[in-house]
Amino acid sequence: MRSTRRRAGTLLLCLALVSPLGACAGSDNSADGTTTLDYWLWDDKQLPAYQDCADAFHAANPDVTVKITQTAWAQYWQNLTTQLASGDAPDVWTNQSSYYPQFATTNQLLDIAPFVQRDQLDLTAYQPGLSEVWVKDGKRYGLPKDWDTMALVVNTDMLGKQGVDAAQLEDLTWNPVDGGTFEQVVAKATVDDKGRNGLDPAFDKNSVQVYGFLPEWADGANGQNGWGVFAAANGFAYLDQNPWGTHYKYDDPKLAETITWFKRLIDKGYAPRFDQQSTVANSELLIAGKGAMTVTGSWTILTFTDPRVKQKLAFTPLPTGPAGRRSPINGLSDAIWTGSPHPEQAWKWVAFLASADCQDRVAQRAVVFPAITSATKKVVAAHQAEGRDVHAFTDVAEKNTFLLPITEHGTEINPIVQDAVQSAILGSADTGNALKEANNKVNALFK
Amino acid sequence: MGASKAPARPRRRDDRTVAWLFLAPALVGFGLFYLYPTGLGIYYSLTDYGMLSAPNLVGAENYRDLVGDDKFWNALEVTGYYVVLNIVSQTVLALALATLMHRLTQSVVVRAMLLVPWLVPNVTVGLLWMWMLDANLGFVNHVLGALGMRPTGFLTSPSWAMPTVAGINTWAYAGYTALLLYAGMLQIPRYLYESAALDGAGEWRMFTRITLPLLRPILALVLVVSLIGSFQIFDTIAVTTKGGPVGATRVIYFYIYEQAFTNFRMGYASAIAVVLAVVLGALTAVQMRLLRASRSDLA
Numbered sequence: 247m248r249s250t251r252r253r254a255g256t257l258l259l260c261l262a263l264v265s266p267l268g269a270c271a272g273s274d275n276s277a278d279g280t281t282t283l284d285y286w287l288w289d290d291k292q293l294p295a296y297q298d299c300a301d302a303f304h305a306a307n308p309d310v311t312v313k314i315t316q317t318a319w320a321q322y323w324q325n326l327t328t329q330l331a332s333g334d335a336p337d338v339w340t341n342q343s344s345y346y347p348q349f350a351t352t353n354q355l356l357d358i359a360p361f362v363q364r365d366q367l368d369l370t371a372y373q374p375g376l377s378e379v380w381v382k383d384g385k386r387y388g389l390p391k392d393w394d395t396m397a398l399v400v401n402t403d404m405l406g407k408q409g410v411d412a413a414q415l416e417d418l419t420w421n422p423v424d425g426g427t428f429e430q431v432v433a434k435a436t437v438d439d440k441g442r443n444g445l446d447p448a449f450d451k452n453s454v455q456v457y458g459f460l461p462e463w464a465d466g467a468n469g470q471n472g473w474g475v476f477a478a479a480n481g482f483a484y485l486d487q488n489p490w491g492t493h494y495k496y497d498d499p500k501l502a503e504t505i506t507w508f509k510r511l512i513d514k515g516y517a518p519r520f521d522q523q524s525t526v527a528n529s530e531l532l533i534a535g536k537g538a539m540t541v542t543g544s545w546t547i548l549t550f551t552d553p554r555v556k557q558k559l560a561f562t563p564l565p566t567g568p569a570g571r572r573s574p575i576n577g578l579s580d581a582i583w584t585g586s587p588h589p590e591q592a593w594k595w596v597a598f599l600a601s602a603d604c605q606d607r608v609a610q611r612a613v614v615f616p617a618i619t620s621a622t623k624k625v626v627a628a629h630q631a632e633g634r635d636v637h638a639f640t641d642v643a644e645k646n647t648f649l650l651p652i653t654e655h656g657t658e659i660n661p662i663v664q665d666a667v668q669s670a671i672l673g674s675a676d677t678g679n680a681l682k683e684a685n686n687k688v689n690a691l692f693k
Numbered sequence: 694m695g696a697s698k699a700p701a702r703p704r705r706r707d708d709r710t711v712a713w714l715f716l717a718p719a720l721v722g723f724g725l726f727y728l729y730p731t732g733l734g735i736y737y738s739l740t741d742y743g744m745l746s747a748p749n750l751v752g753a754e755n756y757r758d759l760v761g762d763d764k765f766w767n768a769l770e771v772t773g774y775y776v777v778l779n780i781v782s783q784t785v786l787a788l789a790l791a792t793l794m795h796r797l798t799q800s801v802v803v804r805a806m807l808l809v810p811w812l813v814p815n816v817t818v819g820l821l822w823m824w825m826l827d828a829n830l831g832f833v834n835h836v837l838g839a840l841g842m843r844p845t846g847f848l849t850s851p852s853w854a855m856p857t858v859a860g861i862n863t864w865a866y867a868g869y870t871a872l873l874l875y876a877g878m879l880q881i882p883r884y885l886y887e888s889a890a891l892d893g894a895g896e897w898r899m900f901t902r903i904t905l906p907l908l909r910p911i912l913a914l915v916l917v918v919s920l921i922g923s924f925q926i927f928d929t930i931a932v933t934t935k936g937g938p939v940g941a942t943r944v945i946y947f948y949i950y951e952q953a954f955t956n957f958r959m960g961y962a963s964a965i966a967v968v969l970a971v972v973l974g975a976l977t978a979v980q981m982r983l984l985r986a987s988r989s990d991l992a
Contacts, residue, residue, distance in 0.1 A: 324954050327744055327745065327954075327957060328744075330744070330745055331744040331745060348745075348957065349745070352743070352745035352746055354745055452843065464935075464937065518828075518829070519846075520846075520849065520850075520938070521846045521849055521850030521851065521852075521853070521938070522828045522843075522844055522845065522846040522849070522850070523828055523829070523846055523849050524827050524828050524829035524830060524831075524846075524849075525823050525826075525827050525828070525848050525849060525933070526827055526829065526830055531829060531830075534830065536829055536830070657955050657956050657957075658956050661936075661940075661951070665939050665940055668937070668938055668939045669939045672851065672938070672939065674851070674939070
C-alpha cells in the first residue's frame, strides 16, 4: 500500500512537472542568433496589413522574424492576462486605452521613453493628442498606431423618401430640451406599419416598422457609441482630468439631461424601447433596414459600405450640441512586455509599426486611420477612390475631439455606469438618482 | 505491475492494495483537477491575488467585503430565482415525459428524440434561442406579431430575461432528466401496476400512489444533481444576456467570472466560489436528509 501510494505520488509529481515544462519548452531564441518576436492583435480585418508590415520588417532585419497571432476581441484580453500571469506573454501586443492602465500599474509594460529619446523619434508626426494617451508619470507605454472617431451612419434612401436631403444632414443641431433639427430628422425617419412618419398626428408608436434612431445601451461607462457623444455635445466631461483623473462626474446634470432626452425619444416611439430592443447589434439592424440612423465608429466604415449591403448607407457628421460638435477620439498603440527577452528587437518592431513606412502600408488597405497624419491622407484618398465618403470622421478629428476616460479601475466602472444608465432608460430608477448613486460607487473605487 | 503478479503468489487475502491500484487513476485525476484547485482556491480566497501580481495574504478581508457587496447578494438572489424556476419547470416536465414514456410508449425513437436538445452544445442552444426570441428579427416575435401581439424583448426586458433563460435550459435538459427518471420507473415492478389496475385505480392514482413514492430515491438523486447543475448556470447567460439587463441575470457564476476574468480580482472571485461551494454543500445535505435519498421503499 505504501509503495503504491508513493508510486501514485510520483505519477502526480510527473504530471505536475511535465505540463509546465512542455509549455515553456518553446524557446524563441534559436541557435543561429535569430530572434522570433510574438506579436498579438485582435482585428482580423487588419491582419493582412500588419502581416505586410511584418514581412517588410523581416526583409530589413533578416535576423528578426515577427510571428503574428490574431485573437478575437472577446477573448483577447483574457488570453493576454492569462499569458501574462503564466509568464509567457507576447513580446509586443496591440493595446487599447481603457485596458492599458491595469497593465501599466502592474508593471507589465516596458517604459519606452528612453528608446524614444535615444532614437529621437518625432512625436509630432502623429495625430495631435494621440501619443500623450500612453504616458503615465513620465513613463511612455506605447507609440500610437491608429485612431478612430464617431459619426452618424444614415440610411439615405429612407431619409430621402421623407424629404431629408444630404445637405440637411451635414449641419444637424441637437439639444436636450427639444432635440433640435436632429430630433426632427429622427421623427421623419421613423415610420409605422401604415407608412406614417413620426411627425404625422396619426403616427402609431406601437407599430413602428423602422425606427429613426437606434441607441446603444450596452456601452459601458463611456457611451462611445451613443449617450457619451450626445452628453459631450451637451458639455458633459467624464472626469476632473483626463487621462489619469481620480474623480468621475457622472452626477453632472448635463449627463442626466441627455439620458432624459433619450427617454423621451423612446417614449415618442422614435427609438426602440430598451426592454423590446433586439439582441442583434445596431449595425446589423441598420443593414437589415430596421433602423434609419445610429452613431458609429470609423472602424465600421467597411462594414456599412460593403457592396453586399442592400441598404444605401452614408456617414454624416454628428449633430452640434450646446457645447458644439464633439466626437471621442480613441487610439491604439503597440506595447512591449517587460518580460520580453528581446526588448531591443521589440522596440525596433514597435518603432517600425509606428513609422510612416508601415502605416502607409496599413493606409493602402483603408481599414483604419493610421496615427501618422501623412498616412491618414492616404487612407482618405483610398476611400475616395472606392467612392466612400469618410469626411464625417476626418473633419471632426481635426478639431472637435475629446478623450474617453483613461483611469484605473476601468473594467470595474463599466458595469456600474452601464447598469445605472440602463435602469434610468428603463424607468426603473430616477435618472438623476441612479447616476448619482453610480458616481458615488465609482469614486469609492479610488479611495 | 504489482497487479499482474498478485494472483500468482499465494498469500493472505487482502485486496486493498489492488483496490488502491484500481482507484489510483481516478484518485490522481481527482487530486490534480479537483483537490489541488480547491485547495488553491481556498488559499487564493485569503489573498489579494490579481493574476499579474504575486498573491499577498489578506486574511478574511475578501469575505468581509463580500458581506457588504450588494452585487454579491443580488447575484445569490438572482441565482436562487433561476434555480426555483428551472428546477420546478424542468422536473415537472421531465416527470410528465417520463410517465408518458413509461405508461404509453416504449418507442426507442421517442426516447432518442428527447435527448437531442441535450446533445446540442449549450452555446449553440443559447445562440439558437437568442435569434429565435429576438425582439426585432426573431421568429417567435414574428409569430406573436402575426397573432396581433406586441413584440416582447424576451432577453432584453429585465422581468422576462430570467424566466426566458430558465425556459431555454428547461428545453435543453428536460429530455435528459426525463430519461433518468424513466430509468428509475423501469425498476418499479410491473405487478404493482397490474394489481392496481385490477383494483380499479386510474392512471393519476397509480402515478401518485405507486410511481412517485417508489421513484423517490431516483427523484432525490436527480433533484440533487440538477440543483447543483442549476446553481452552476453560466454558459446560457454568457451567450444570451451577459448578466444583463441591469443585472437581472447576473448569476453567481457570472459574477465570479466577471470578478476573475474582467476585473482580475482572483482573490475575491475565489472567496465567492468558496461561499458558493459551502452553500451547495449545505443545500445538498438538507435535500438528501429531507428526501431520505439513501433508502428505497422497494427494499
